[in-house]
Amino acid sequence: MNNLSEELNKKLGEAVERMPAFPKSVQKILELTRDLNCSPKVLVQVIENDPVITMKILRVLNSAYYRLPSKITSINHSVVFLGLNTVKNIALSIAAIGILPKKNAAGFDVSQYLLHSLSTAAIAKHLGSKIGGADPMDCYVAGLLHDFGKIVFAQFMPEQFKVALETSMKDDISLFTAEQAAIGTDHTVVGSMLAEKWQFPEPLINSIRNHHSEKAGATVMGSCVYAANQISKKMGYGFAGDARVESLPPAVSKHFGININLDVLIDSIGDDELSKILEHAKQFAQVDAS
Amino acid sequence: MKIKFWGVRGSIPSPRAGTVRYGGNTTCIEIRTDNNELIILDGGTGIFPLSQTLLKELPVTANIFITHSHWDHIHGLPFFIPNFIPGNKMILHGALDPVSGRGVEQVMDVQLQYSYFPVREAEMKASIEYVSLSPGETVQAGSATITATLLNHPVVNFGYRVECNGKSLFFTGDHEPYSNIYSPGDESYEEYRGLVEAQERMVFDAMHGVDVLIADSSYTIDEYPAKKGWGHGTFDSCMQMADAIGAKILYCTHHEPTRDDDALEREFAKALERHPRREGMTDFRLAREGIEIEF
Numbered sequence: 363m364n365n366l367s368e369e370l371n372k373k374l375g376e377a378v379e380r381m382p383a384f385p386k387s388v389q390k391i392l393e394l395t396r397d398l399n400c401s402p403k404v405l406v407q408v409i410e411n412d413p414v415i416t417m418k419i420l421r422v423l424n425s426a427y428y429r430l431p432s433k434i435t436s437i438n439h440s441v442v443f444l445g446l447n448t449v450k451n452i453a454l455s456i457a458a459i460g461i462l463p464k465k466n467a468a469g470f471d472v473s474q475y476l477l478h479s480l481s482t483a484a485i486a487k488h489l490g491s492k493i494g495g496a497d498p499m500d501c502y503v504a505g506l507l508h509d510f511g512k513i514v515f516a517q518f519m520p521e522q523f524k525v526a527l528e529t530s531m532k533d534d535i536s537l538f539t540a541e542q543a544a545i546g547t548d549h550t551v552v553g554s555m556l557a558e559k560w561q562f563p564e565p566l567i568n569s570i571r572n573h574h575s576e577k578a579g580a581t582v583m584g585s586c587v588y589a590a591n592q593i594s595k596k597m598g599y600g601f602a603g604d605a606r607v608e609s610l611p612p613a614v615s616k617h618f619g620i621n622i623n624l625d626v627l628i629d630s631i632g633d634d635e636l637s638k639i640l641e642h643a644k645q646f647a648q649v650d651a652s
Numbered sequence: 653m654k655i656k657f658w659g660v661r662g663s664i665p666s667p668r669a670g671t672v673r674y675g676g677n678t679t680c681i682e683i684r685t686d687n688n689e690l691i692i693l694d695g696g697t698g699i700f701p702l703s704q705t706l707l708k709e710l711p712v713t714a715n716i717f718i719t720h721s722h723w724d725h726i727h728g729l730p731f732f733i734p735n736f737i738p739g740n741k742m743i744l745h746g747a748l749d750p751v752s753g754r755g756v757e758q759v760m761d762v763q764l765q766y767s768y769f770p771v772r773e774a775e776m777k778a779s780i781e782y783v784s785l786s787p788g789e790t791v792q793a794g795s796a797t798i799t800a801t802l803l804n805h806p807v808v809n810f811g812y813r814v815e816c817n818g819k820s821l822f823f824t825g826d827h828e829p830y831s832n833i834y835s836p837g838d839e840s841y842e843e844y845r846g847l848v849e850a851q852e853r854m855v856f857d858a859m860h861g862v863d864v865l866i867a868d869s870s871y872t873i874d875e876y877p878a879k880k881g882w883g884h885g886t887f888d889s890c891m892q893m894a895d896a897i898g899a900k901i902l903y904c905t906h907h908e909p910t911r912d913d914d915a916l917e918r919e920f921a922k923a924l925e926r927h928p929r930r931e932g933m934t935d936f937r938l939a940r941e942g943i944e945i946e947f
C-alpha cells in the first residue's frame with residue numbers, strides 16, 4: 363500500500379481548498395443565490411451533484427470544530443445542522459473560485475468524469491436501497507466521491523496523470539496500476555487520505571480506499587460502490603480514464619446473492635432504472651454531443 | 653443570579669417616541685453571578701450605556717458572549733468604554749465563521765478598520781482576549797458555567813446556557829424554529845423530518861428546565877410566512893418552546909424595529925390569549941430595556 367508523505371498530503375489538502383467546482387453547479391449556485399427566496403431543495407440538489415462542493419461541505423461539517431457525536435455524510439443533514447444560509451454561503455464561496463476547466467493539461471475530460479461519478483453514485487444508492495444494510499444516501503455520497511483522487515491529479519499533477527492515463531490505455535492495464543507507476547500513488551489512496559485528513563466517517567473513507575480492492579467486500583456500502591463503479595463503466599456512462607471493467611470479487615458479489623456476476627446485477631437493476639439514472643446524470647454533467 | 657436588559661430591539665437601533673417604554677437599543681444583557689462577576693450576552697448598542705455604569709467599579713473583567721456576528725449583536729462593542737482604560741480585561745467569546753474560517757476576533761476586526769472607527773485595537777489599553785467556542789462547548793466564567801448551542805439563523809448563532817449556584821438561564825440570540833424544506837410526498841421528506849426532530853431535541857435538551865429563557869420573538873404569526881427563512885421566531889413559537897422545555901419565565905425579545913410599544917403589547921397579548929396560563933406554567937413576559945430581575 364502506498365502512503366502519501368505528510369508533505370504531499372498537506373499540499374494536496376490545501377490545493378483542494380482552492381479547487382473550483384463543476385460548471386453547471388457554479389452557474390446554478392450563482393443563479394440561486396441571486397434569488398433571496400431560492401428553493402432550499404434545489405440548492406441541496408446542486409450540491410449533491412457536485413463532488414467538489416460535497417467534499418468541501420463535508421470537510422467543514424466533520425471538522426473537529428463542530429465536535430459532532432456522529433459524523434455526517436448527508437447534505438440534508440448539513441443543511442439542518444449548519445443552516446441553509448451557511449451552506450449556501452459555503453457553496454457561494456466555492457462558486458466564487460471559478461469553474462473547473464474542461465480542458466486541463468492532463469487531457470482529462472471533467473464532464474465525462476462527472477457523468478461517471480454521478481451514475482456510480484445513483485447506482486450505488488439503488489443497490490444500497492435494494493439489498494439493505496447500508497444507508498442509500500451514504501452509498502450515494504461514497505459513489506459520488508469514489509474517484510475524487512483523479513480530479514485532484516488532473517488539477518494538480520497533470521503531467522504525471524497524463525502519463526498514467528496514456529499508459530493505462532496503451533498497455534490495457536487499470537488506471538490505478540498505471541497511476542502507481544507514474545505518480546507513485548493512486549487515486550484511491552489520495553481520495554481516501556483527503557477523506558481521512560478531513561475526518562470523514564470511517565465507512566466513507568474505506569469505500570473510497572477500497573473501490574478497486576476485494577476489501578470493499580468487508581461492508582455493504584463498499585460493495586455497492588465497487589459494483590456501481592464497474593456497472594457504470596460497463597454501461598459506458600461517462601468516462602473517468604479507466605476503460606477496464608473488472609469482474610466482481612466473490613467478497614463483493616456475495617452481498618448481492620448467489621451466483622451473481624456483473625451482467626446479472628445489471629439485469630436486476632433494469633433498463634428503465636438505468637436510463638433514468640443516465641438521464642439525470644447527463645443533465646448535470648453537461649456533456650456535449652461532440 | 654441577576655440579569656438586566658440593556659437592549660431588546662432587533663435589527664437596528666430604534667429610538668423614538670413610540671419606543672420609549674421598551675427601548676430602542678439593540679441586544680445586550682447583563683448578568684451578575686452571586687459573586688458579582690460580570691457576564692454580558694451580546695454587544696448591541698445597549699452595551700454602551702451598560703459600559704458607562706462599569707466606570708465606578710474599575711478595574712473590571714467582562715466576560716462577553718456574542719451569539720452571532722450580525723450588526724445588531726456586535727455594533728456596540730467598539731464603544732465598550734472599559735476597553736480604553738488600562739487594567740481592565742475583556743474576554744470575548746463567540747463562534748468561528750465556517751465560511752471565512754476565522755474566529756470570533758473577526759467581529760472586532762471588521763469594525764475597527766480605521767475608515768470606520770478612529771481607534772485601532774492596538775490602541776485600546778485594556779487586555780482583550782478572544783475565545784472561539786465550538787458548538788456544545790462549555791466554559792467557565794468566574795463561578796458561572798456557560799454552554800454554547802448551535803441554533804438556526806442565517807449565520808452561525810450560538811444560544812448560551814448560563815448556570816450558577818443552581819440557577820440557570822438560556823438566551824437564544826436569533827433563532828428560527830426548524831422546518832422541513834421538503835413537502836410531503838418528496839423523496840427526502842421523511843429523512844429530513846427525522847433530522848429536524850433530532851436537531852430540535854438536541855436544542856431543547858440544551859435549554860431544558862431553565863429558570864429564565866430569553867428568546868427571539870421578532871414576528872407575529874401573521875407576519876411570519878413572509879419572513880420564513882430569515883432566521884427569527886414568533887411570539888407563539890417562543891411560548892411553545894418555553895412550555896416544551898419547562899422554563900419558569902420566558903422573556904420575549906428582539907422586538908421588531910418598526911413595532912411601537914402599544915403594538916408590541918397588543919401582539920403579545922394576542923399571543924398570550926392563544927397560550928392561556930395556569931398555575932405552575934411558564935410565566936410569559938416582554939423584555940424591556942432597563943428591567944432587572946434577581947432569581
Ligand SMILES: [Zn+2]
Nearest residue numbers: 662663724826
Ligand atoms: Zn438580530
Ligand SMILES: [Zn+2]
Nearest residue numbers: 720722805826
Ligand atoms: Zn441576526
